[in-house]
Amino acid sequence: MRYFIELSYFGKAYHGWQNQPDSISVQEVLEENLSKVLRSKIDIVGAGRTDAGVHAKQMFAHFDNSEVDTALLKYKLNSMLPKDVAISEIFLVREDSHARFDATSRSYEYHIVQEKDAFSRDFAWFLKYELDVEKMNEAAAILKKYTNFKSFSKSRTDVKTYNCRIDHAVWKVEDNKLVFHITADRFLRNMVRAVVGTLVEIGQNKYPVSHIHEVIESKDRGMAGTSVPAHGLYLTRIEYPDNIRID
Known part of the structure; x- marks a missing residue:
């Protein structure tokens, strides 16, 4: 099953959205905490990338997993994530949906x-x-x-x-x-x-x-x-x- 995550973040502490080998990114922080909650390695795909220091009032990413309680997952993630990253919503989408390529x-x-x-x-x-x-x-x-x-x-x-x-x-x-x-x-x-x-x-x-x-x-x-x-x-x-x- 495929899920979309809607989130926002204040970018000052991050080297952009996308994973970097030697710098902290928003994607890395989200993947780490999502994997902890779901107790399996979770990879996420973002709607795009933002440069180091850029902020996002609205960002989307998708991930695949078996059925989850989206309200409970949102609550747990927001409890674990740093104060500068916030989850707005998690929702189920069609299996072929893509956070990056389906954005209009x-x-x-x-x-x-x-x-x-x-x-x-x-x-x-x-x-x-x-x-x-x-x-x-x-x-x-x-x-x-x-x-x-x-x-x-x-x-x-x-x-x-x-x-x-x-x-x-x-x-x-x-x-x-x-x-x-x-x-x-x-x-x-x-x-x-x-x-x-x-x-x-x-x-x-x-x-x-x-x-x-x-x-x-x-x-x-x-x-x-x-x-x-x-x-x-x-x-x-x-x-x-x-x-x-x-x-």
């Missing part, structure tokens, strides 16, 4: 604060420079006109395609923060942080709005902006087909 869209937010705030240093990027949000939104809208985003992909990645469909990309002012919202069918490694870095450079008037065309069409990571700090980035939502779940 993913959404991220990037948070920027522009006044020094002692309480947001681990939750948002402090950027003291003035930004032209209107220009940043003009450039963000252009992203939806393209599909190949090699320019924003981490170097030496093993992906088969650099194509993504961006459905939503906009900057908003929320609670004294500047928040970038982006939704796509998939993302490349480091893509959101590189996109934000590029848009911020346009917002600082280092480049005109049209620069975004040059960056994307160059397919050259060196043309894009600096990758912004990980602690301002949040995976916020992952969508699946309605019929994936067995109630």
Whole structure:
């Protein structure tokens, strides 16, 4: 039987989602505790990967096991997991369901604060420079006109395609923060942080709005902006087909 786990985590203490040989990951912590509760070696498959220090308000993973009491499993896991990892729900899905390949869209937010705030240093990027949000939104809208985003992909990645469909990309002012919202069918490694870095450079008037065309069409990571700090980035939502779940 296959189960989905919905969880969230604060990423500061972890070297990303995916297992690493010499660093602690969210996947490792979850697998270890799940295996203890179920008294057998359990491997989990995540909906994707997040970089070191990135947070997730919503993440999904799947695992296979015989029938379990999902409410009791959730309770036991939350009792054992570190305080920075929380299980929201565990539910039964179709046998052929896949946390990564069945996801139809993913959404991220990037948070920027522009006044020094002692309480947001681990939750948002402090950027003291003035930004032209209107220009940043003009450039963000252009992203939806393209599909190949090699320019924003981490170097030496093993992906088969650099194509993504961006459905939503906009900057908003929320609670004294500047928040970038982006939704796509998939993302490349480091893509959101590189996109934000590029848009911020346009917002600082280092480049005109049209620069975004040059960056994307160059397919050259060196043309894009600096990758912004990980602690301002949040995976916020992952969508699946309605019929994936067995109630």
